[in-house]
Amino acid sequence: MRLAGKIAIATTVLMFIAAIVTGPVCAKVYKTALSLAITGPTSDAGNPYSKGVEDFFRLVNEEKLLGDDTIECIIRDDKYETDITKRNFEEFMDMGIPIYLNYSTGSTLGLKRDFEEEKIPVIPASFHYGNLENSHYIFLPIASYSEQVIGLAEYVANHSEGGTPKVAVFIHPSAFGRGPVDDLKKAVAAGLKVEVVEVVEHGKDLDNTATLQRLQNKGVQFVICHTVQSPVATLLNDAQRLGLIAGTFGEKGKMTFLGAHYTGGNDLIALAGEAAENFYWTTSYTITSVPGPGADAQLALAKRYKRDEKTANSHNYANGVMVAQVAFEAMRRAKARGLEINRENLYNVLNDMNGINAFYPVTTVGPVTYSKTDRAGVDSLQLYVVKGGQFTAVGLPFRSVYMRKIH
Amino acid sequence: MSANRWLATGNFFATYKEEQRIFLTHLDRAVFVLFIAVLFTWPIFFELSNKYMLVINNILIAMVAIIGLNLVTGFAGLISIGHAAFVGVGAYTLASICQVIGYDHVAVTHAWPAMILLCGIVGAAFGAFAGLPALRLKHLYLAIATLSFQMIFEWVIHHTSFFNQGQTIFVGRVYWFTGQVGRSEHYFFWYYVCLVTLVLLGLSVRNLLRSRYGRCLVAVRDNDRAADAMGMSPGFTKVYAFGLAGFLAGIAGGLHAYMYRGVGIESFTLHQSIQYLAMAIVGGLGTLNGSFWGPAAIKLLDLQVENLAELAGKVLTSHLSLATALRPLTFGLVIVLFLMFEPRGIANWWRIVKSYFKLWPFRY
Numbered sequence: 001m002r003l004a005g006k007i008a009i010a011t012t013v014l015m016f017i018a019a020i021v022t023g024p025v026c027a028k029v030y031k032t033a034l035s036l037a038i039t040g041p042t043s044d045a046g047n048p049y050s051k052g053v054e055d056f057f058r059l060v061n062e063e064k065l066l067g068d069d070t071i072e073c074i075i076r077d078d079k080y081e082t083d084i085t086k087r088n089f090e091e092f093m094d095m096g097i098p099i100y101l102n103y104s105t106g107s108t109l110g111l112k113r114d115f116e117e118e119k120i121p122v123i124p125a126s127f128h129y130g131n132l133e134n135s136h137y138i139f140l141p142i143a144s145y146s147e148q149v150i151g152l153a154e155y156v157a158n159h160s161e162g163g164t165p166k167v168a169v170f171i172h173p174s175a176f177g178r179g180p181v182d183d184l185k186k187a188v189a190a191g192l193k194v195e196v197v198e199v200v201e202h203g204k205d206l207d208n209t210a211t212l213q214r215l216q217n218k219g220v221q222f223v224i225c226h227t228v229q230s231p232v233a234t235l236l237n238d239a240q241r242l243g244l245i246a247g248t249f250g251e252k253g254k255m256t257f258l259g260a261h262y263t264g265g266n267d268l269i270a271l272a273g274e275a276a277e278n279f280y281w282t283t284s285y286t287i288t289s290v291p292g293p294g295a296d297a298q299l300a301l302a303k304r305y306k307r308d309e310k311t312a313n314s315h316n317y318a319n320g321v322m323v324a325q326v327a328f329e330a331m332r333r334a335k336a337r338g339l340e341i342n343r344e345n346l347y348n349v350l351n352d353m354n355g356i357n358a359f360y361p362v363t364t365v366g367p368v369t370y371s372k373t374d375r376a377g378v379d380s381l382q383l384y385v386v387k388g389g390q391f392t393a394v395g396l397p398f399r400s401v402y403m404r405k406i407h
Numbered sequence: 408m409s410a411n412r413w414l415a416t417g418n419f420f421a422t423y424k425e426e427q428r429i430f431l432t433h434l435d436r437a438v439f440v441l442f443i444a445v446l447f448t449w450p451i452f453f454e455l456s457n458k459y460m461l462v463i464n465n466i467l468i469a470m471v472a473i474i475g476l477n478l479v480t481g482f483a484g485l486i487s488i489g490h491a492a493f494v495g496v497g498a499y500t501l502a503s504i505c506q507v508i509g510y511d512h513v514a515v516t517h518a519w520p521a522m523i524l525l526c527g528i529v530g531a532a533f534g535a536f537a538g539l540p541a542l543r544l545k546h547l548y549l550a551i552a553t554l555s556f557q558m559i560f561e562w563v564i565h566h567t568s569f570f571n572q573g574q575t576i577f578v579g580r581v582y583w584f585t586g587q588v589g590r591s592e593h594y595f596f597w598y599y600v601c602l603v604t605l606v607l608l609g610l611s612v613r614n615l616l617r618s619r620y621g622r623c624l625v626a627v628r629d630n631d632r633a634a635d636a637m638g639m640s641p642g643f644t645k646v647y648a649f650g651l652a653g654f655l656a657g658i659a660g661g662l663h664a665y666m667y668r669g670v671g672i673e674s675f676t677l678h679q680s681i682q683y684l685a686m687a688i689v690g691g692l693g694t695l696n697g698s699f700w701g702p703a704a705i706k707l708l709d710l711q712v713e714n715l716a717e718l719a720g721k722v723l724t725s726h727l728s729l730a731t732a733l734r735p736l737t738f739g740l741v742i743v744l745f746l747m748f749e750p751r752g753i754a755n756w757w758r759i760v761k762s763y764f765k766l767w768p769f770r771y
Contacts, residue, residue, distance in 0.1 A: 039732060077716070077734070082575065082673050083465075090594075091458035110575035110671050117590050173565060175574040 027068035030331055030341050031095050032057075033076070035088035036103035036125065040079035042228060045262060045316045046103060049125055050075050052320020053101065055305045060328050066335065071328065073101075082107040086114075093118060098343050099327050102126070105176040108138065121330070121347045123323050127261065128179040129407070132375050139350055139370055141323050142284035142378040143400070145176075146183035146407075148260040149226055150192070151381045151400040152282055153184060156222045156258070157193040160250040167194045168220045170235060172227035173201040180226055180260070187402035194222075202231045208238040212255075216242075221250060225259035232263045232279075233271035240275035247278065256280065265315040269389060276386045280394070284364050284378040285322065288313045289390040294362045318363045325361040326368055326377065329353075365397040416766055427617040429610075446602060450595060460594035461666075462710060467601035468662045469702035473686050474612055474695070475655030480684075481692035482616070483648035484628030485541055486550040489557035490683045493653045495675030496533045497526035497660020499564065502576040502670035506569060511579035519581045519665060523604070526661030527654045534653015541645035557677050564672045573672035578664050597666045604662065608655060613695055615651075624648055628693075685742050691752025700753035705741075712737045 034053050037046040053073060061070040074092065078084040085107035092100060098120070102108050105126035115122050115137045122138045124131060129144040143151070149169070156165050169184065171177035181199055188196055197218050200211055212235070215223065225232045236257060239245050246254035257279050259268075264281030266289075272279070286294030301321060302312030311317050330346045330353075339345040350370050353359050358367035366380030380397035413433045420426040430436035455463070476490045501522055505515055515522060540552040564570045581588050581596075588596045615621045623644045626634040631641040664670045682705065690701020716733045749755060 039735065077713070079734075080673075082671050083667065086667060087458055087461050087465075090461050091456070094456040094458055106574065106671060106673055110669055113577060113668065114590075175572060178572060 027070070028341075030066075030069060030071050031074065031097045032071060032099050032101065032327055033074040033088070033092040033095070033097050034101035034103070035076045035078045035085045035092075035107070036101075037080035038075075038077040040077075040081070042080055042104065044267060045125075045228070045319075046080075048311045048314035048317040049103070049320035049323075051305075051307060051311055052317040052322075053324045054320075055301050055307070056321045056324035056328070058305065059301060060324075065328070066332060069335070071331065073324070078103070078107065080104055080106075082110045086111060089114060093120075098341050099123070099330065099346050101323055101327065105131075105179065106174070109175060112138065118343070119347070120343045121350055123326055125319060125323065126176065127376075128176060129183060130175075130179060136372075137347065138375065139326075140376045141319070141326060141368070142261070142364065142376070143381055144180075144376055144403075145226060145260055146180040147376070147379075147400045147403040148282050148381060149180040149184050149224055150187045150403050150406075151398065152224050152258045152260070152280070152383075153187065153192060153194050154400055154402060155280075155383060155398075156224075156250075156256075160221065162252075164193050164195050165222055165250070166197045166218065166220050167222045167224060168197050168215050168218075169199045170223050170225040170227065170232070171199060171201055172231070173203065177201065177227055183403070183406060184224075186406040190402055190405045192402045202227060202235075206234060208235050209242065211235075212239055212242055212244055215255070216244060221246075221252075221255060223255055223257045225257065225263045227259075228262050229265065229268040229271055232257070232259055233268055233276070236272040236275035236279060245275065245278060249278075249280070258282070261285075261315075264384065264391065266310070266313050269386060269391075274389075277389075279386045281384045281386075281391060282381045283315060283384070284366065284381055284397075285315050285318045286363055286365060286382075287315055287318070287384065287391055290384070290393045292362075294318070294364070297362050322361050322363045325363070326350075326359065329359050329361075329368075333357075416769070429613055429617070443606060447599075450598060457594050460598060462706060464594055464597050464601050464666050466702050466706045467598070467605050468659050468666065469683070469686060469706065470605055470699050471601070471608055471662065472656050472659035472683060473690065473698040473702050474608060475652035475659070476683055476687045477690075477692065477695070477698045478612065478624065478655070479538075479648045479652035480687060481694065481697070482621070482624040482628060483645060485538075485645055485648060486546065487553045487649070487652065488550050488677075488680055488684065489537065489553040489555075489560070490652070490656060491675045491677070491679035492557040492560035493530055493534055493537070493656035494660040494663065494679075494683075495560055495564070495672070496653070497530040497657030498664040498670045498675065499570060499660070500526045500529040500657065501578060501661050501664040502570065505576055505578055506571075509579075510577045515581075516579045516587075517582050523658060523661035523665070526664075527658040530657015530660060531650045531654035534656065535646050535650035537653070538646045538649025541649060542642045554677075557680055561672060561676060564675075570672075575669040575671040577669050578667075580668065581665060593668075594666075597662070601662055601666070604658065608658065609695070609699075612655075616695065620647075682738075685738070688750075689741065689745050689752055691754025694752070694754035696757055697752050697754035700757065704753055705738075708737065708741060709734065 036050055037043045038050055054075060057071045057073045060066060076088045078088055089111055100120055100122045102122050102124040105128045108124040108126045108131050112135050116135060120137060123141055124138060127140050127142060127144045129146040131138045131140060153167060156167060169181060171181065185196060188194060197220050239255060244255045246256040249256055259281050261283040269276045286292055288295040288299055298318050298321065299312055330349045331341050333349045334341055334345045351372050354369040354371045358369045360367050364378045365382040366378045368377040370377060379399050382397045383394040384391040385394050415432050472494050476487060479485050479487050508514060537556040541549055544552055565573045623639050626639055627641045627644045635641050686701035686705045689704050691697025712734050745752065
């Protein structure tokens, strides 16, 4: 064989070996991280949430949705303590993550300045509107608590009969609970036709008889709840015992109970039993008791990773899945554009997620849209009501009108 | 006094003054100076991640707080279950100033040593006030009184819009001679501030304990009626012990607020108070060095268990909650085991080790 031929063969062999050796090396691992309450307060929501995030990233890696590249998501328990969240965040910063998934309202508000300084896009599980104020890097997955509560109040105003409906707001005694109250009052001042008779901050009471009777004496017809499931279940049980739960929406002399995202779901039905009947609930997520592609996808994912039935049907599992979907989608789009996966590029990609670039995760009732002036992801809300022991959809997804008037 | 001031193996005190020395031998002093020198120099040679610098700073701050708790509970024998509230008073003093004049006001960012001192003074005032029931109450009844202070503190913060209803109140970045302390050197800077504060306060308390005021604390703890008969004022001593504990807690609160650059109620809850009490017990009640061992042990244990829980979580992916339950379980188990088998805390181990080396090569 001539020398040129030998060189050609040797070169080919070397190139082949190089391709084999360097191929896997080219595959990148993108790190991201989630700090949340797997133990401690709100861990009932945090647990399925973390599983949703974990499962979706496992799916991405196993199905090679980012080609040979993979996502490694570090999940840390912060026990709902901001100090621990801060420590976790510092660790994640040392790892050089390009996007961060946070959880609680307290820690998201508390670390807002750190997010600004680090210029890192953050997707929290908290939908507190305050997260968006004086910040540029926090992206809410769905409509804010304020929008949910105002949306419910609008529904009350539009569907009740006979004068201005009297509303009480039943909230969690924390920043999380108090968040939407001022916005609701602003909406009323802007012309929303409801009268906010009382704002009740619940304690750890096991009995709400006095509260309910006081509200009844004040002529309250609607109670909008913004807290977690267990206080709502206690309230509903007591209302049922007192015979106060309305059989139909806005029934005279009775009370109709409504709630924002973290009040509802299967856990509420499990806790309140029959008292949950006719409870109205809003969220931007699809739920498994309403058939559809979102429910199918959620159940299939949970089944694939052998999650128990409670987790599989949890709206907080869907919540976690959706947040992971958004983070993944930002990475996928950045990669498709030939951009490096870093904080700046992911921030820009998220801000471009609107119009024809809007992202449609099947687990929500509307598209995820972000821009520099709108960092609340899914703007649409779906109303659900408990009928026959499960949540069913009421009408089509809607958007709050007054939220846009006051912000 | 021993002829050999370096290697005295026994007690050879001839006067009270000799017995009251801070360092009994030159070797003790040399080891202490060397140890302090190591503490001051290691960060220059070994760069540690922000996470671990934060953990270390947190330990130093907890040590300041625990010295205070040890004074009131260990030395004066007055049970305090509301120590986190006193730390919170210090932190919220700074937060209040930030609310009134702005978090980046020059007084907050430039006069920070004065601010930390002010936090201590306000903490002392609240401590002395909360200690007033000690004039009439003892033991469990006093414990409940301090618990009520914790409850009132939490309620006030949660329900006052001035305090942002417990939400984070931001504290600005401080300035040093070189300019603003940026994010990259933040934890490094606060390490030195916390360390200097701890060393100064530690030495001050060590000095206090060998003074008549320090001995009063112990006398009142051992038998307040006997102390009264000997001319001491048990009531004043108790209130002053609470005031002193409040001062140290307030300083810790000020440091906490600056280091975390914000103040939120979550850091000063009853859970934190219990954790402080656990640190004091594990470290060793009634010993000054126990105030250093306890926070270090509990905080580092918590971190190690967290790492273990994460490893367990990887093995038991679908049982993540079971893995993370390791943390509270371990915390509880450590407290119970210490109470059962080593009620004098880690400080006693340190005493045994010191005794061994002091007598070496002899056994006794």
